[in-house]
Amino acid sequence: MYTVLATDSIAKEGMAELENEPGVSVLYGHIDEITQPELIDGLIVRSATTITKELLSRFSNLKIIARAGVGVDNIDIKAATQRGILVINAPDGNTISTAEHTFAMIMALLRKIPQANQSIKEGKWSRPSFKGTELSGKSLGIVGMGRIGTELAKRARVFGAKVQVYDPFLTNDRAKTLQVISLPLDELLVTSDIITVHTPLTKDTKKLINADNLSKTKKGVYLINCARGGILDEEALYTFLTSGHVAGCALDVFETEPAVENRLVQLDNVIATPHIAASTTEAQLNVASQVAHEVSSFFKGKPVKNAVNLPAVSNEEFQKIYPFYELAKMSGQLLSQSFSSPIKEIKITFAGSITDYDTGLVTRGLLSGFLQPRVDRIVNDINAALIAKEQGFTFGETYSTDAQGYENWMEARVIGEHDNFSLQATFISGYGPRVVNINGYSTDFIPEGYLVYIEHIDRPGVIGRVGKLFGDLEVNIASMQVGRKMAGGEAIMMLSFDKELNQDIFLKIKELPDVVSATKINL
Structure with missing residues (x-):
């Protein structure tokens, strides 16, 4: 019982x-x-x-x-x-409710329904004040093509809207299946008449729609946020609403709630609801x-x-498997942030003592770590396989007798539409998890904290210029690992920091001579 x-x-x-x-x-x-x-x-x-x-x-x-x-x-x-x-x-329980609420907010915003309703309740009959805009024929830009974004796209197409989306992890095949046009964010901002956001709130999406991005939008654009407060920069939004560049905005969520004293809700071209999209x-x-x-x-x-x-699982079994599970989870997160492109397959190989345990559980941990930054829902070790299928890629695990000299060893290889990426990792008793190879480059670092992965040309002075940049900026480098395949060819650096680098510093790295690319990784 x-x-x-x-x-x-x-x-x-x-x-x-x-x-x-x-x-x-x-x-x-x-x-x-x-x-x-x-x-x-x-x-x-x-x-x-x-x-x-x-x-x-x-x-x-x-x-x-x-x-x-x-x-x-x-x-x-x-x-x-x-x-x-x-x-x-x-x-999945509130997907339809949120999609329908978003669609209702779009129509209410375009047709000025709340303002017209309030006016007539005040005894006025001012028809010219509430001339609206049709959705038919307009370009609807959806930022984030998860479950809610997908449902919204279905409804918007029926109303004759041209649906274009930004989702860095959406494959071309899936975009065709969903009958949407996949665009880079900048192009979506420039060409959309209406923009609605449907992403989780993460470090990467916080204030994603900011002053810089708003300046790229069409004059007269409409904005909607029924996802998470903080994706829209409210200070910047207020400026663009009051200037008239943004014609109107519909908000169900705010950075701070309840938002009864938020000055945005006092604007005539803003309609708002009290976080009820799923209610x-x-x-x-x-x-x-x-x-x-x-x-x-x-x-x-x-x-x-x-x-x-x-x-x-039992507490005893949990204690034994947890280090490998955590290693896989962090490896998945690192891979996902290092390789921010659509993928077709993930191949995972195990060797050594790790094979004494349920590697299926470890594999699901890696998958969930990889998928979490890419989808708009909580990913776990059971639904990760299902979500991978929904995202259009396959995965598999194999065993090897070659542990590369380590007690245990794991390799995860991501195969993308245009490129591949891999890492190799191990767990060392007393020292913890270590990544020992990145994309074919030998290295040795702990996969945690604030990292920056730099690809560069192996020429004299590159490492020195990176060190000097941070020295001049009084930013302390906690650790640095370097790797190369041959002298004068391609090389890498993996830097760790005590706190996350601000965007200005990060951009200065990319501007250094012989630096090919730089990627922020937060674990």
Whole structure:
């Protein structure tokens, strides 16, 4: 008999499958009201309940935590994983709701519906003030072609819009399948009549639409953000709205919420909603149904697809495999940031003591690390394979008898549409994870922190110029690894820093003589 506690006003209609499951009892109530937490096998929560390490110690028999929604910020994932507790979420439940809300915001913005409604409620009948704009025939630019962007594109095409998208990881084949035009960001900004963002908020996408990018847009452009507050630079947006360069803006999310005192919402050419894009009856029912199904499957011993952490394992097994899993995760992140192009295949090879463990789990860790910066949802070790398929690339693992002189060894090779990239890594007891080869260049560095990967020509003075640049800027280099294949040919540097370099410094690296490319990597 399993006992599941559902908190935070979960939609009970969506819990029918779990309630009807033989051997499962579902309780509803506040988590602090439970007098015997050791009897609870599963938790279903929304955002109001915070799952801490201390709470998990009281729920000593807990096997699964289900988040009825997408975000899992309120759950201590590491603590749950260390206790062998599976954490799942419902990433697809609000896709349609968010896409529909975005589309509604576009139409309301173009036709000035909120302003006209307010005017008529004030007793006015000013038809000339609310002349609108048609969506048909306009260029809609979608930044981020994940699930929501894809659903939005379908709807916009039906209304006669020309859909063009920017997503650095969208392959040409997938763009054709989705019937969209894939463009570089600069070209999308210059040619779009309407721009809507649908990316996760990361270091790379924070203030992605800033003063520099807004200056490239058409005069009279419309902007929409129903994704995450902070993707649009609000200060720059205010300037371009008040100048008239941006004709109008629709916002469901803000950098700071609640946004009742945000000066953007006071502008006549701005319409706003209070972060409700995912708030529909259907969405709340969907997320409840999804997690109920997943929890039911878990208790019946069937696979679940929306796990956020490792599959449930014993603490002893977890401790043994965790170093290799972390190595793979970091390697995947490093590969993804180093090779920012569409890919066709990832090949993973293992050798040495690592093959004594479930390398399938390690492979999924690498895949999830690789995919997380590229898609608009939480990627985990179970859904990584499915998402890889959705993104249009394959992956596979093989074993080798040659561990390159190391106790354990792993190689991951990315095969792209136009180029390839590889890394080799190992885990050394007492020293931790090390990357020992990058794209055929021998090296030795810890894959963590703030890194800069530089490709350059092997000529006298290049390394010195890099060092002098940072010395003149009073920026301390924590470590430097160099590698080359032959004298006078291509070479690399991998630099680590105590903090992330600002964009101005990073651009100065690219301007140095004989530097071919420079890539920021944050792990």
